[in-house]
Amino acid sequence: MGLTVGFDLDMTLIDPRPGMAAAMNALGVEAGLPLDGERFAANLGPPLDDALRGFEAPEERIPWLIDRFRALYPDVVVPVTVALPGAAEALRAVRAAGGHTIVVTGKYGPNAQLHVDALGFEVDEVIGELWSTRKAEALLDHEAQVYVGDHLGDIRGARAAGATAVAVATGPCTREELSAEGADVVFDSLTEFPEWFAARFAGQAA
Secondary structure (H helix, E strand, O other), X not given: OOOEEEEOOEOOOEEOHHHHHHHHHHHHHHHOOOOOHHHHHHOOOOOHHHHHHHOOXXXXXXXXXXXXXXXXXXXXXXXXXXXXXXXHHHHHHHHHOOOEEEEEOOOOHHHHHHHHHHHOOOOOEEEOXXXXXXXXXXXXXXXXXXXXXXXXXXXXXXXXXXXXXXXEOOOOOOXXXXXXXXXXXXXXXXXXHHHHHHHHOOOOOO
């Protein structure tokens, strides 16, 4: 197998914040709970059940809330989500060099796949519902040598898998926080990734 590079999804490859806020607010209205969509969208990364607990949703209602959010998602979130600058180019840079690309995300897998399809991203596989160090499971299974993400949890996942941790400061974490967590390199956006990848892994992907 050639070089495999893993990518996080939310705030790494895509910006789903407007739709995420709208879906969470709609869920709150439907459920009669004080769910704050804007705060949720500003802190994407951790699993949905953790976010709901942060809004003090009753524990016994969380399974239903998760199912309902996932049901709302395709029509509310996917149509208004956009690719972040450099996302498509970063994926193409790996594939053009003969490498493989995977998406490893904490998001529900079928909804993650909808984003990939809607935006025309060329990836070899989408693996969902893995967060922080659990992302190492998929990275190790695919022998990924690099993992790219925007959150401290992504850095932890990369390091747990022994992969090069590439961070982009496009999410809720600052450059300083990402560096302190152990990122090997931090970019302002994925527009910087292709040049770095070409220099770092020249001749290794094929």
